[in-house]
Amino acid sequence: MVRWLVIGVIIVFSFVSIAQAELTVKDYKDLKAQDSRTVTIYISGIGTGIGWYNSELQVRGKSLLYCPPPKLNLNAHNLVRILDDEIERAENKMGFQKTQDALVGMLLLDGLIRTFPCNEK
Numbered sequence: 001m002v003r004w005l006v007i008g009v010i011i012v013f014s015f016v017s018i019a020q021a022e023l024t025v026k027d028y029k030d031l032k033a034q035d036s037r038t039v040t041i042y043i044s045g046i047g048t049g050i051g052w053y054n055s056e057l058q059v060r061g062k063s064l065l066y067c068p069p070p071k072l073n074l075n076a077h078n079l080v081r082i083l084d085d086e087i088e089r090a091e092n093k094m095g096f097q098k099t100q101d102a103l104v105g106m107l108l109l110d111g112l113i114r115t116f117p118c119n120e121k
Helices: 002-018 025-034 036-059 074-093 104-113
Strands: none
Touching: 025 036, 025 074, 025 104, 036 074, 036 104, 074 104
16 A cells, blocks of 8 residues: 555656656755755755645555654754755665756655654554
């Protein structure tokens, strides 16, 4: 079930990227070097949207995409750190050049899933 939800999110983000509404890793790094506050707000917005979706899944009794500890308040700083770690992991795996066109929204989602895995029973 979670696999199909992730695939659905990937498809949605693919359409968003066609409209140039999503930052690539290269754009993210460039903007972060110039204006880290704006980037932090942007990443916080993406994280909030992903969090709303995850909450809606919980309300509907569906499998969650990621499962943070109950008392953890994911803030902008946490989200940027998770994204930066995921970018570094992707660069180490795929190489720096191939990672530059990756979408930061997808990498943040991947990072949240990797950082806070759900223990399905």
